[in-house]
Amino acid sequence: MKLAVVGGGSTYTPELVDGFARLRDVLPVSELVLVDPAADRLELVGGLARRIFAKQGHPGRVVTTADLDAAVDGADAVLLQLRVGGQAARNQDETWPLECGCVGQETTGAGGLAKALRTVPVVLDIAERVRRANPDAWIIDFTNPVGIVTRALLQAGHKAVGLCNVAIGFQRRFAAALQVDPAQIFLDHVGLNHLTWETGVRLGGPDGQDLLPGLLAEHGDTIADSLHLPRTLLDRLGVVPSYYLRYFYAHDEVVRELATKPSRAAEVAAMERELLELYADPALDSKPELLAKRGGAFYSEAAVDLTASLIGSGGSRHQVVNAHNRGTLPFLPDDAVIEVQATVDAHGAHPLPVRELDPLYRGLIADVTAYEELALEAALRGGRDRVFKALLAHPLIGQYAYADDLTDRLLAHNREHLAWA
Known part of the structure; x- marks a missing residue:
């Protein structure tokens, strides 16, 4: 091989x-x-x-x-x-x-x-x-x-x-907290790359007992500290967000922090x-x-x-991957790429059904998916207007003055890498 x-x-x-x-x-x-x-x-x-x-x-x-x-x-x-x-x-x-x-x-x-x-x-x-x-x-x-x-x-x-390694990192940390083999932990992991939530932590497989409520009750402080988010937020949500969600849930706080350090x-x-x-x-x-x-x-x-699963030496297995949506999240286009549990075999990745999501998560996923569609269009076809539209669509930007300014700065800093700029 x-x-x-x-x-x-x-x-x-x-x-x-x-x-x-x-x-x-x-x-x-x-x-x-x-x-x-x-x-x-x-x-x-x-x-x-x-x-x-x-x-x-x-x-x-x-x-x-x-x-x-x-x-x-x-x-x-x-x-x-x-x-x-x-x-x-x-x-x-x-x-x-x-x-x-x-x-x-x-x-x-x-x-x-x-x-x-x-x-x-x-x-x-x-x-x-x-x-x-x-x-x-x-x-x-x-x-x-x-x-x-x-x-x-x-x-x-x-x-x-x-x-992405975010899901396997959560799997290993939850397994350590529960003192079980990581292979026994199945995550209800859903969203987009770097925009995901653990909505369940199941023992033994997709139909196993959900241990997330107990994990949050007993280990919530440790989990929250690792995400740099308040424990109260995790308790109110009842899920574990990826640490990348901090850029959305605490944007201004993060900007202040980043401005003061290398x-x-x-x-x-x-x-x-x-x-x-x-x-x-x-x-x-x-x-x-x-x-x-x-x-x-x-x-x-x-x-x-x-x-191993893709080339056929490891059989099929469940794994969190990025793959075509194809109806898994019904509020997204089929050709959107989502990050969820899938059955992976020599024919590719086949997303597993996802339990209905709270509108709080559906809304942000849909917004960022729209941004990603516009971002890909800009990457494939170039053009200042396409870059501007992608930035305007991003939930962390969303104002035309910011999008205009950021477009100018992006192009100024990346001309050597963009054939069309």
């Missing part, structure tokens, strides 16, 4: 490689190709990847290359984890929206739109090259904004599924420099503890499970 990782020079990659090594019985990888144009980073990451495989007795070989076509040729699955413009572009995404009094974040609001505009054309080019090399290969997208990128891939007819991109850039120094040590043969602070916790386990 051959897997290719586009963006293989990412400091995330050892997390992924560690999962491939530990879970080789689930996903028997014979060749892992890490492809990245950044040769220096790629060799450091590739060297550590080989040492991780060797330490854990994995028989597969790790190949590094800058040649995308060679990397995807014959691949059974291609994982996308790229960042167009690197941390420098992310730093801009997290900075200039604050100048307008709007949240600056890499996947939400105006910064998220900028990332989508830079990313979608690049991803679609990669996907076309994958299709030419092997039309049966699956594309697994971990590249943010996952919902918009996955919608672009599916709209273009690619075999693609989007993946951007997350600056923190990550410093962390990446330190990680790369660690990766250069030929004695290092396991992922360092510092990597846990980089983000992407449990990404490897989610990726292994999803890949």
Whole structure:
């Protein structure tokens, strides 16, 4: 089995490689190709990847290359984890929206739109090259904004599924609180990528006992602290929102906080420099503890499970993924991409039925879905007016003066990445 990782020079990659090594019985990888144009980073990451495989007795070989076509040729699955413009572009995404009094974040609001505009054309080019090399290969997208990128891939007819680590993170934390095996925890996870709620926590499967009320009663303070939201809000909602909902539920508070400290991109850039120094040590043969602070916790386990099911080596399983709506949420178009529990098998991801949602959640999901449709249109066709309309539609912006100002700033900071600008 051959897997290719586009963006293989990412400091995330050892997390992924560690999962491939530990879970080789689930996903028997014979060749892992890490492809990245950044040769220096790629060799450091590739060297550590080989040492991780060797330490854990994995028989597969790790190949590094800058040649995308060679990397995807014959691949059974291609994982996308790229960042167009690197941390420098992310730093801009997290900075200039604050100048307008709007949240600056890499996947939400105006910064998220900028990332989508830079990313979608690049991803679609990669996907076309994958299709030419092997039309049966699956594309697994971990590249943010996952919902918009996955919608672009599916709209273009690619075999693609989007993946995020938010759900598996909740699953692991709830399992620890309940002192049960994570595999026993089934989440009623619903919404869009980075706009989701856990409306139930079930033991044993989709029809199992809902343990969420007890979790909130006994562990509500801990859960609320991890989300940086008040316990009283969780008690009033009776659900657990993704921490990304804080950008909506406490927008002005978050803007004030972000304006007083370095951007997350600056923190990550410093962390990446330190990680790369660690990766250069030929004695290092396991992922360092510092990597846990980089983000992407449990990404490897989610990726292994999803890949194994899609290529047929892991059978079918329930997993939270990003896939076409197709009537699952009846208030959204069928071609919207939602993030829900699905049955995943060699034919793709098939969303499970979702219990009726409170209008509080339906309304916000519908608004952000409309924004994502406009964002994708702007990414595919370009044009200032399309960017403006997407920003105007976003619930965190919604005023024409803000949308105009943000449009000008977005274009000024991203011209080198936008062919049409």
